[in-house]
Amino acid sequence: DIQMTQSPSTLSASVGDRVTITCRASQSISSWLAWYQQKPGKAPKLLIYKASTLESGVPSRFSGSGSGTEFTLTISSLQPDDFATYYCQQYKSYPYTFGQGTKLEIK
Amino acid sequence: QVQLVESGGGVVQPGRSLRLSCVASGFTFSSYAMHWVRQAPGKGLDWVAVISYDVSKKYYADSVKGRFTVSRDNSKNKLYLQMNSLRGEDTAVYYCARDPGERQWEPYYFDHWGQGILVTVSS
Numbered sequence: 001d002i003q004m005t006q007s008p009s010t011l012s013a014s015v016g017d018r019v020t021i022t023c024r025a026s027q028s029i030s031s032w033l034a035w036y037q038q039k040p041g042k043a044p045k046l047l048i049y050k051a052s053t054l055e056s057g058v059p060s061r062f063s064g065s066g067s068g069t070e071f072t073l074t075i076s077s078l079q080p081d082d083f084a085t086y087y088c089q090q091y092k093s094y095p096y097t098f099g100q101g102t103k104l105e106i107k
Numbered sequence: 108q109v110q111l112v113e114s115g116g117g118v119v120q121p122g123r124s125l126r127l128s129c130v131a132s133g134f135t136f137s138s139y140a141m142h143w144v145r146q147a148p149g150k151g152l153d154w155v156a157v158i159s160y161d162v163s164k165k166y167y168a169d170s171v172k173g174r175f176t177v178s179r180d181n182s183k184n185k186l187y188l189q190m191n192s193l194r195g196e197d198t199a200v201y202y203c204a205r206d207p208g209e210r211q212w213e214p215y216y217f218d219h220w221g222q223g224i225l226v227t228v229s230s
Contacts, residue, residue, distance in 0.1 A: 001169075034216035036152075043202055043220035044152065055218070087152055091214045094166045096142075096154040 002026055002090050006099035012107040017078045021102045023071045023088035032092040035064055035073045038101075039084045047086075048073065078104075109133040111203050111221035118227045119193055129186040129203030129221055137161075137181035140206035142217060143188050145199035153199070156188065159212050171197075193228045200225050 003026035031051040036044035048064040061076040088099040115127040143155040156177040176189040204217035
């Protein structure tokens, strides 16, 4: 199975900050990576797929980059609605696997 | 708009069975592969199973293989997860999720999710 490791596990930041979350795969997954945002009690929401393609309707302050084994999700200027938990997910092969999550907290 | 609504959750004793359902609307259900993903309380996301749009392919996580069965009824726009021999570690919110590849069997992510249904395995 492909292991996905996110860092950091928790990130404290302020409105307006630029933040970056990293996701590493245990083997190359090319660009078969998605990012999701999840708020408490809610289903995950797709933000980015194919490592860097923004899902329709997602604000342009979100961006993704990377390929192979290392990927990043960047939020260019944090808004109050962005405080949530973020997950990466590989879909190169089954079983699909997720990172453990990064909780983005208000500083 | 795409809607996925799960049902069938609840409290069940270890070793017993439960069947989850997910009814889809707002899209041509029979053209899309569908997944189950779960999330234990306070934990991360865990992929469970997938079924192709035409029912020809099914894959499972090792943790549920041989105990869970995914199925679908395209005439009713419904996805199912039959869960047998349930264990405490199966306690989770179960989500159904759509694979965006229309009439394809290619690697894809999840573009739409249901609201989730809680399954609690406890004596």
